[in-house]
Amino acid sequence: MRLATRVANIKPSETLAITAKANALKAEGRDVIGFGAGEPDFDTPANIKQAAIKAIEDGFTKYTPVGGTDELKDAIINKLKRDNSLVYKRSQIVVSCGAKHSLYNLAQALFETGDEVIIPAPYWVSYPDIVVLAGGKPVILNTLEKDGFKIKPEQLKSAITNNTRALIINGPSNPTGTVYSPEELKAIASVLIDENILIITDDIYEKILYTKYPFANIASVESKLKDRTIVVNGVSKAYAMTGWRIGYAAGPEEIISAVSKIQSQNTSNPTSISQKASVEALNGDQSVVSMMVGEFRKRRDVIVAALNDIPNVKCLLPEGAFYVFPNVSGVYGHSYKGKKITDSTQLIDYLLDEANVAAVPGAAFGSDDHIRISYATSLKNIEEGVKRIKNAIARLD
Numbered sequence: 001m002r003l004a005t006r007v008a009n010i011k012p013s014e015t016l017a018i019t020a021k022a023n024a025l026k027a028e029g030r031d032v033i034g035f036g037a038g039e040p041d042f043d044t045p046a047n048i049k050q051a052a053i054k055a056i057e058d059g060f061t062k063y064t065p066v067g068g069t070d071e072l073k074d075a076i077i078n079k080l081k082r083d084n085s086l087v088y089k090r091s092q093i094v095v096s097c098g099a100k101h102s103l104y105n106l107a108q109a110l111f112e113t114g115d116e117v118i119i120p121a122p123y124w125v126s127y128p129d130i131v132v133l134a135g136g137k138p139v140i141l142n143t144l145e146k147d148g149f150k151i152k153p154e155q156l157k158s159a160i161t162n163n164t165r166a167l168i169i170n171g172p173s174n175p176t177g178t179v180y181s182p183e184e185l186k187a188i189a190s191v192l193i194d195e196n197i198l199i200i201t202d203d204i205y206e207k208i209l210y211t212k213y214p215f216a217n218i219a220s221v222e223s224k225l226k227d228r229t230i231v232v233n234g235v236s237k238a239y240a241m242t243g244w245r246i247g248y249a250a251g252p253e254e255i256i257s258a259v260s261k262i263q264s265q266n267t268s269n270p271t272s273i274s275q276k277a278s279v280e281a282l283n284g285d286q287s288v289v290s291m292m293v294g295e296f297r298k299r300r301d302v303i304v305a306a307l308n309d310i311p312n313v314k315c316l317l318p319e320g321a322f323y324v325f326p327n328v329s330g331v332y333g334h335s336y337k338g339k340k341i342t343d344s345t346q347l348i349d350y351l352l353d354e355a356n357v358a359a360v361p362g363a364a365f366g367s368d369d370h371i372r373i374s375y376a377t378s379l380k381n382i383e384e385g386v387k388r389i390k391n392a393i394a395r396l397d
Contacts, residue, residue, distance in 0.1 A: 010129040014364035015372075018348070022358035032352070033385040035359045035373040038174060039242040040322070042295075044277075045288045048239060051280035055273045064269040067260040068095025068248070072275045075282040076248050083206075084220050086231065088250045094259045095278075097270050099204045099234035099247030102259075104130050105266070106200060106230060106249060109258040111136035115165035120151045121366030122325065124174045124202070128366075136165065140366060145316065145327060149176040153187045160191075166198040169218065172205040175365045175372040176325045177300075177318020179209065182216040189222035199229045204247070205321040207238035207289050210297050227252055237321075238289050239281040244274040296322050299375040299382055306386040307373075310393055322376040325362065329369035334396035341396070344368050355392035357385050 018036040025032045055061070067073075073093045080086045096102040103126070111117060111134040119127045120141045128138040141159050143149045156167070169188075172179045180188070192199060201217040209215055219229040234247030249259060269275075300317070303324055307315040312330030332342055336354065341347050344361035348371060351357045362370030375382055 006133055009132050011125075011364075014125050015360050018358055018360050021352070025352075025356075025358075030356055032356045032358055033377075033381050033388065035357060035375075035377070035385055037374055037376065038323070040237065040240040040292060040376050041378065042240040042292050044240050044244070045281075045285075047284050048241065048277045048281050051284075052244075052273050052277040055276035060272050060276055062272060064272050064275060066264045066269050067256075068093065068270060069272075069275050069279075072246075072279050072282075075279045076250065079282045080231070080250055083215075084217065084231075086219055086226065086250070089253070091253045092256050093248060093250050094256045094263065095246065095248045095270050095275065096259075096263060097247070097267050098236065098245045099202065099232050100126060100130075101245075101263075101267070102232045102234070102247040102249040103127075103200070103202065104133070105259045105262050106232070106255070107131055107134040107136065108262050109255060110134070110198065111165060114163055116161060116163040117165055118156070118159050118167045120149075120169065122149060122173070122175050122362065122370070123168075123366050124170055125364045127168055127170075137163075139164070142366070148316065149173065149178045149325075150180060150184065151188065153191045156188060157191045160195055160197065164195070164197050166200055167192070168200045168202065170202040170204075171217070172208060172318075172320025174205065174321055175323050175360075175362070175370075176316075177321045177323055179211050179319035180216070181211070181213050182221050185216055185218055185221045189218055189225055192218070192228075193222070193224055197228070199225060201229060201231055203231060203233045205237050206233060208293055208296060208322060209320045210293075210300065211319050230255060235278045235281045238292075240292065241274075241277070241281065244271070244277055246270055246274050246278045296375070299377075299379060300324070302379060303373065303375045303382050303386060306383065306390075310386075310390045312393065322374060324373050324375060325365075325367075325370045326373065327369050328362075328371055331393055331396065334393075336396050344371050347371060351389060351392055354395070355388040357388050357392075 022034040073090045107130045113135040115136040116139045117131045131138045219226045230251035236242045307326045315326035348361045360372040
């Protein structure tokens with residue numbers, strides 16, 4: 001059977017594939033500790049669930065406007081003003097079926113053949129493929145571990161060409177946990193001011209922050225770039241609502257209108273019930289977010305200390321999100337039962353097969369010297385999982 005060439009040009013999501021494999025092994029009776037999933041292990045807060053139950057009981061189960069209800073758009077507008085000092089109108093907001101859907105629709109609305117899109121690496125696994133599916137060309141900007149995986153202004157400037165259409169920037173970062181300070185963002189903004197390119201800022205991990213300085217994005221630190229910036233966010237990570245599938249984009253009216261037009265032909269509206277729940281998430285009690293972040297911080301400190309106690313493994317302390325990105329290149333070249341481990345994919349296979357630990361190879365994120373481990377799981381699982389990793393590495397020749 002002949003398939004469209006675009007299918008051959010992309011890869012399946014490595015994070016979802018690893019999670020599915022781990023779950024399949026668990027179903028077979030294997031005692032697998034999963035460090036692959038990018039979702040909080042907390043339950044959705046009760047007030048949010050009750051809002052959804054009320055929506056069902058009230059019969060709010062029909063189609064809504066394609067780009068989301070006015071009630072949810074207003075909640076998003078209030079959130080962006082409250083948390084980010086950014087002012088938008090309803091016509092500048094579109095609600096989609098998750099932040100990934102927002103990003104995909106943006107790419108479809110903005111990119112075409114010949115357009116270059118700058119993506120700092122390590123990157124979230126879907127960025128390059130979303131660009132490719134729109135016909136664009138990902139331009140990977142490699143960052144250095146010694147720089148905290150952050151792009152430098154001069155590095156960004158050298159990557160911009162006449163074909164550059166956009167920059168995608170993510171912070172806190174998946175997979176590294178990197179967070180740009182307001183000053184660092186201002187330095188990046190100074191490069192972008194005189195360039196005719198768009199900025200897509202993926203802020204989905206905004207609330208999961210461990211820094212002394214507050215969260216900021218390009219639009220909030222440089223007002224002159226607001227009209228060229230699209231802010232992407234959602235409720236999945238901050239409110240433990242990954243399965244509810246609500247994300248949103250805020251930006252120039254012309255772009256948001258184009259995204260809504262595309263969405264009208266792929267999914268129509270986001271789920272009505274999830275929209276009601278998201279209104280409560282954004283407008284309701286925010287103390288649950290602080291509770292989750294406090295727990296994530298404890299887990300981060302435990303897992304970083306434990307990983308750095310493993311010979312040939314080095315791990316930076318992330319400043320946000322719920323991932324660590326340890327450098328495991330010191331393990332490469334070692335063997336087990338005559339089979340040499342030479343890259344992150346082989347190491348991940350070894351850990352799953354021999355230690356019953358599921359993580360994600362760094363190659364999927366553009367950095368083969370690393371692996372990604374999610375600490376969105378219990379301290380018990382973290383301690384046992386890292387112990388298994390340490391013992392498995394110790395068995396290598």
